[in-house]
Amino acid sequence: MSKASNMPEMPGPPRWLAPAGWAGLVAFIAAQVTGFLISPPDRAMGNLQKIMYVHVPSAWVAMLGFFIVFVASLLYLWRRDLKHDRLAAATAEVSVLFTGLTLALGSIWGRPTWGIWWTWDPRLTSTAIMLLIYVGYLALRSFTEEEERRARWSATVGILGFLNVPIVYFSVKWWRTLHQVQTVDVTGAIGSSYAISLLINSVAFMIVFAWLVGMRTHVAGLERHREAWLEEQALTRSEAHV
Amino acid sequence: MSAELRRVGAIVWKDLTAERRTKANFNAVVFLAGLILLLFGFAIGPDGQTMELIAGGVLWLTVLFSGVLSFNRSYEQELENGALEMLLLYPGDRRSIFVGKLLANLLFVLLVEVVMVPLAAVLYDLPLWQHIGPLSLVLFLGTTGFVTLGTFYAAMASRLRAREVMLPLLLFPMLVPLLVGAVQATGGILNGDLMGSTASWLRLLVVFDVIFFVAALFAFEHVIED
Numbered sequence: 001m002s003k004a005s006n007m008p009e010m011p012g013p014p015r016w017l018a019p020a021g022w023a024g025l026v027a028f029i030a031a032q033v034t035g036f037l038i039s040p041p042d043r044a045m046g047n048l049q050k051i052m053y054v055h056v057p058s059a060w061v062a063m064l065g066f067f068i069v070f071v072a073s074l075l076y077l078w079r080r081d082l083k084h085d086r087l088a089a090a091t092a093e094v095s096v097l098f099t100g101l102t103l104a105l106g107s108i109w110g111r112p113t114w115g116i117w118w119t120w121d122p123r124l125t126s127t128a129i130m131l132l133i134y135v136g137y138l139a140l141r142s143f144t145e146e147e148e149r150r151a152r153w154s155a156t157v158g159i160l161g162f163l164n165v166p167i168v169y170f171s172v173k174w175w176r177t178l179h180q181v182q183t184v185d186v187t188g189a190i191g192s193s194y195a196i197s198l199l200i201n202s203v204a205f206m207i208v209f210a211w212l213v214g215m216r217t218h219v220a221g222l223e224r225h226r227e228a229w230l231e232e233q234a235l236t237r238s239e240a241h242v
Numbered sequence: 243m244s245a246e247l248r249r250v251g252a253i254v255w256k257d258l259t260a261e262r263r264t265k266a267n268f269n270a271v272v273f274l275a276g277l278i279l280l281l282f283g284f285a286i287g288p289d290g291q292t293m294e295l296i297a298g299g300v301l302w303l304t305v306l307f308s309g310v311l312s313f314n315r316s317y318e319q320e321l322e323n324g325a326l327e328m329l330l331l332y333p334g335d336r337r338s339i340f341v342g343k344l345l346a347n348l349l350f351v352l353l354v355e356v357v358m359v360p361l362a363a364v365l366y367d368l369p370l371w372q373h374i375g376p377l378s379l380v381l382f383l384g385t386t387g388f389v390t391l392g393t394f395y396a397a398m399a400s401r402l403r404a405r406e407v408m409l410p411l412l413l414f415p416m417l418v419p420l421l422v423g424a425v426q427a428t429g430g431i432l433n434g435d436l437m438g439s440t441a442s443w444l445r446l447l448v449v450f451d452v453i454f455f456v457a458a459l460f461a462f463e464h465v466i467e468d
Contacts, residue, residue: 143402171446
């Protein structure tokens with residue numbers, strides 16, 4: 001008996017996934033074309049300002065992702081359906097990726113602008129703390145073997161972590177204002193002619209984000225199916241020996 | 243309600259008795275705290291003025307680094323001989339287990355501070371006695387939030403192979419607001435509150451404590467379930 005014939009049929013990816021992937025690709029290319037070719041360079045910062053077109057949407061989708069982790073975690077604890085857990089885990093992974101990207105892009109922008117790679121700006125600092133909180137979330141998942149326990153534990157970590165987002169942000173903000181350090185408000189510097197590029201990029205990032213999360217959730221589902229199948233195989237094999 | 247309180251009391255008594263009879267952990271943590279204070283001194287000193295200025299930060303990092311060692315132990319003693327399973331079999335609300343462990347840990351860390359803070363005052367030349375009242379309040383509020391989250395995350399971390407690294411990895415990023423608030427309040431009390439902001443930092447600590455006490459209390463049931 002060949003292995004392939006034994007393998008149960010794997011569920012296919014959700015129908016929206018492939019179109020979303022293509023739409024994301026097209027939107028992303030369109031966004032970069034408008035950003036680089038059509039949108040004019042900033043009067044003060046020149047082409048450097050264009051990092052904002054990718055930096056800001058990246059931060060937005062990462063934040064949105066942490067909110068989704070929060071909601072999916074609550075849903076899991078309420079309904080105890082592992083599909084919510086897979087969604088939370090997939091979103092956390094993708095959000096950590098985008099948070100890292102946000103920090104890297106911010107640093108690349110900050111170096112020529114402020115002359116430093118890092119500043120203790122509230123937004124920047126709370127983003128770094130968020131990254132660490134969700135890296136902890138992912139580490140906990142990788143160290144917890146039993147599936148149902150992993151889902152419950154990480155759900156609580158996802159919920160408490162998100163509750164901390166505003167507290168971290170405001171505490172760092174007050175901490176900074178206390179020491180009277182100038183923070184540069186980036187969002188205010190973007191005029192209406194730049195808003196279009198930012199908007200197209202935001203849409204593109206949103207689609208790419210949704211596609212990545214959908215893909216990761218789907219793969220997590222496949223992994224689960226495969227594990228279940230392998231366990232079954234091992235069981236039948238041991239029975240055959242007896 | 244009174245039955246729950248009795249359960250909480252029983253857990254506190256049990257944990258503290260186990261600690262009192264061995265004392266090994268308390269002594270180790272106190273010596274470690276003293277060692278960290280000395281090491282910070284070597285790293286920052288010998289300029290007395292600098293040391294005084296950053297004493298609040300040193301004090302709180304010492305509390306965090308030494309206190310974090312006590313939380314996993316609080317559950318580890320339950321894992322031997324299936325004690326945790328027995329504890330869970332007892333009737334009553336499981337949240338009382340969390341509150342009991344939290345209070346036992348709180349008393350433990352506060353006792354460590356009773357030894358550690360005067361030592362820090364000596365080493366860093368801090369005006370401890372003039373400000374003992376407000377300083378105790380900051381220490382209490384900061385330690386409560388720290389121990390609340392520590393007790394909560396240790397319920398998971400202590401049951402993992404990588405417990406030594408998992409607990410700080412989960413706990414410390416969550417403590418950033420608490421650390422900022424506690425250090426600012428401590429600095430305000432010790433060095434003179436120029437901006438009049440100490441009260442706001444204390445409020446932040448209270449908000450942090452309340453939010454995470456409630457959240458951890460409800461989340462604990464899902465952690466301890468099996």
